[in-house]
Amino acid sequence: MAESLYGPVPETFPRWLLRHARERGGQPAMREKDLGIWQSWTWQQVADEVRALACGLIELGFQRGQNLAVVGDNRPRMYMMMTAVQCLGGVPLPLYQDAVADELLFVLLDAEVRFLFVEDQEQVDKVLEILPQLPALRHLFYDDARGMRHYTQAFIHDVRELLAMGRLHNANHPDLLDSEIERGVGDDVSVMLYTSGTTGRPKGVRLTHHAFISAARGGAEFDRLTADEEILSYLPMAWVGDHLFSFAQALVTGFTINCPESAETVMTDMREIGPTYYFAPPRVFENLLTQVMIRMEDASAIKQKMFHFFMAVARRCGAEILDGRPVPLGDRLLYAMGNWLVYGPLKNVLGMSRIRVAYTAGAAIGPDLFRFYRSIGINLKQLYGQTETCAYVCLQPDGQIKFDSVGKPAPGVEVRIADNGEILVKGPMLLQEYYKRPEATAEALDADGYFMTGDAGLFDDDGHLKIIDRAKDVGKLANGAMYAPNYIENKLKFFPYIKEAVVFGAGRERVCAFINIDLGAVGNWAERRGLAYSGYTDLAGKTEVQGLIQECLEKVNHELLAEGALADSQIHRFLILHKELDPDDDELTRTRKVRRNFVAEKYAVLIEALYSDRRSQFIETAVKFEDGRQGKVAADLAILEAKSFAVSGRATR
């Protein structure tokens, strides 16, 4: 990969930017919808603005190796600031924009942040709240000036002031920035991303230019991405996936990133842009499908008939046609007609008409969901990776798609399975270190330089990697049978009515579960049955809803029975939680993964009740509202039994 189409490969991201400014200076690099109109920046404009930002930072005394934190929604200037920091040999540190002040505090202290760039007043207020605990903070920049007129503190600046300062500085020292960029090498750290912390406090993962450029180029070549791709940048900038797709790959291939107008307008913006390359976690695909299904139920009888008829055709042959496998002529004709009548318009509504490659990762995707998108002709694939590997370990090659695997090792990546089933990976994309945590770095890398992912997996006969669970979560039931909680939870979450599930069973005789219903789907279900409810807690307590969930559980029990090794993991008793698990209450991580141990501790009394003979249990829980206030939710939860099926030759009840 040393040579590219255009000659030697630039070593750092700022050099990539300069190259695009030179080679395609007039092409759009970024777009943002503002005041109802898509505004664009060409590569030349981006390069100029990055230059001004970087020079402004020099003027304010930014030093090589310092960290600059970025907090906000996906905005062009936020991405530009990251490149500007890289120009100066600094390390950008994107943070989750919905993190509460306390969470920000931890990272800002850990990374000794002196320069901070935030989006708007809301984020500034958050920083001011924790300001007394941040003695190192020197400068705070904001992008959106709304409501900022009365903030007179000397260290708070409008980013436009920084730009103006930088332009002046650049005019006086026109060569300084270029020499700074020249000093940067591939082994410099390009970004620091904090891991979501399913276990303990977050760790700062330091990744080099070389690592991210290798991962970005490897992926781009694998999917034959070109400078003509369009991508919608709407996932949190702090997440490794967004950094790979919206930052690294955009800079490496020269394609255009599009920033939505606001978090609520993503669907409309997606329709307007029609991305060709798309990434979304499974829950986004799931929400889209749920919306489609809900709207279909309100459609006229003829439309419903047509939809269901052609969806059956698509289920039969759509995925095969996409994979280029042989399909009878009759089906092909029907599919073409369906494409004209149903799939085409549907893809158009979803904004997916132009998608060439779509990826999902981060959690397991339901087989029905996965097949739905593929069957209507969207090339949805799965990938596997983590923050420590630039989200680049395995990719599914076109035409070799399985819903239960994550594909083959990506170009340049070695994958090995350890004796305990843990997945080990090695390649240029590995992390340099955890920031200030040498012991954690040493623990994560083994003697041969393999990164220990902590996931348990196995290769199937075609060389595809299959992820079972977190290595440390794979446990045993009291009778010694294998017990993989995430695997069961994912099966549960595949039902549209179940939003979250937490199962318990390690070291116990039987498996029990907490369920969170999906307010949208179950609410709709209730409305159609004329069931009145006032909110989540009320709906979750309805006997009818309990019956609905019970049916889902029994189907899962049936599936588990069929899996042999997991037959003993059938769920015996369950309850529907009175509140939704929420990152603000520390029950989920910011990427919405369940923090199992925390939940187990917080709701210990419920677990105890599940494993007793009780039929109900009273619980009162403190909740944090979005504005930071505290409240309490209390309920008397019914504890229910799900029918389990006898494992051959043994009675289960």
Place this chain on the structure above:
Amino acid sequence: MSRQIGEVILDLKNVSLSFGGVKALTDISFDVHEHEIRAIIGPNGAGKSSMLNVINGVYRPQQGEIVLRGTRFSRMNPYKAAQAGISRTFQNIALFKGMSVLDNIMTGRNLKIRSNLLQQAFWWGPARREELAHRAKVEEVIDFLEIQHIRKTPVGRLPYGLQKRVDLGRALAMEPSILLLDEPMAGMNVEEKQDMCRFILDVNDQFGTTIVLIEHDMAVVMDISDRVVVLDYGKKIGDGVPEEVRTNPDVISAYLGASH
């Protein structure tokens, strides 16, 4: 705060209004300073909405006069009020339910549109430029109120809280110097109220708009208003900064329902 309360912009002198034998307002006088947030409070039927309707000329008082920026109006009407820069929102939202949010807010620009029907029908030359300029203004309002996601949604499909916001948006599209808000937070939940408060304060702060509002939620009124007028049975029983009004014995008895 950089916002500076200015001179008297609106002065109501001895206003009395009656419908047949019912006296809605009796000899009410109060003034509104430029850039201030002035609240009118009072129990149900106290005459608050009537007061607002007198200010923008929907009702004509039998007695009294309105002085707006030094000009006396003994016969105000809604058209004159609008031309003088007064816009308002309604207690029971009066939007065009079948039209999109964008079009509804666009109607707020109506008074400022100069091109005629024919020019607009052909979307020609000046009419086109004019519409684009108005649309840009409307987009600023949409951005300000953070309703980008419902730009093209018919108003009738929106929840109540958002409809109220659109109602405010239409009033703002006029770029008013005085904004009359008739119970902007009635029927909202806590979160919607907080949002609405923030928008009202931001309008006042960023555009310097003078705001006269009627509101039932005492906590909100005391928090955001500079001065408060209290009406009861059509009479003024209190006037002053929130602390004064809070401790005024007449106000306390009116609100606690003591004998009158």
